[in-house]
Amino acid sequence: MTGTIHVADVDGDTTRTWDTADPATVREIEEVFLEAQTAGRLVYRQTGDGRGEQVTLKTWNPEKDTELFMAPRLAGG
Amino acid sequence: MTIAVWWAIGMAGVVGLACCLREPVRRTRAAWARRHQAQRRAEALLLGWLSPDQRRQYQAHGWFEVTTTRGYRYRVLRGGVVRLDPVGSGYCIEATSPVPAADEMLANKLLLETDERRFLATAHRYRYDRPA
Numbered sequence: 001m002t003g004t005i006h007v008a009d010v011d012g013d014t015t016r017t018w019d020t021a022d023p024a025t026v027r028e029i030e031e032v033f034l035e036a037q038t039a040g041r042l043v044y045r046q047t048g049d050g051r052g053e054q055v056t057l058k059t060w061n062p063e064k065d066t067e068l069f070m071a072p073r074l075a076g077g
Numbered sequence: 078m079t080i081a082v083w084w085a086i087g088m089a090g091v092v093g094l095a096c097c098l099r100e101p102v103r104r105t106r107a108a109w110a111r112r113h114q115a116q117r118r119a120e121a122l123l124l125g126w127l128s129p130d131q132r133r134q135y136q137a138h139g140w141f142e143v144t145t146t147r148g149y150r151y152r153v154l155r156g157g158v159v160r161l162d163p164v165g166s167g168y169c170i171e172a173t174s175p176v177p178a179a180d181e182m183l184a185n186k187l188l189l190e191t192d193e194r195r196f197l198a199t200a201h202r203y204r205y206d207r208p209a
Contacts (some may be wrong), residue, residue: 008119009174010176011115013180044197050094050130051190052187071188072173072176074170075171
């Protein structure tokens with residue numbers, strides 16, 4: 001199973017992909033989760049009804065959660 | 078000096094100025110193109126995460142509405158969020174890093190839908206009586 005995470009950035013987003021048949025790519029995404037956690041950014045998985053759910057490294061299932069978005073950190077303006 | 082000399086001096090000035098401005102203009106155009114491409118990319122991503130109703134609203138008006146789990150209705154606009162039901166509050170909330178507006182709108186949507194309490198704790202609230 002392959003999946004994609006869109007990391008929001010100045011260019012719109014940077015896309016990283018993984019393939020569960022290749023554990024190295026999954027580990028790379030786990031690193032992305034850790035970076036998000038450190039930076040205070042939230043990661044969401046896409047649900048089928050136009051909504052999202054927060055997902056963390058602990059709750060992420062690379063087989064099922066194949067479309068992810070790492071949101072920018074938000075602050076009061 | 079004759080008119081021809083003045084004309085030659087003027088032309089030399091114009092040519093020199095054009096040479097000086099060529100690089101800044103090129104850089105500005107490249108930056109604009111990059112920003113435009115980023116906006117388009119972010120917008121495509123946003124559309125992929127919106128519900129059909131939200132997508133219609135965004136394509137027609139440039140904003141979309143979100144109903145939270147406790148039944149409050151918000152309108153997510155470029156640069157902010159207003160609460161429509163119950164009416165009376167606007168929220169200023171923005172990304173701490175430079176991202177296109179569509180990325181910010183998607184982040185606001187997802188935070189409202191999944192953790193309204195955190196959204197309210199993060200955003201600066203102001204009084205807002207009229208619908209957007």
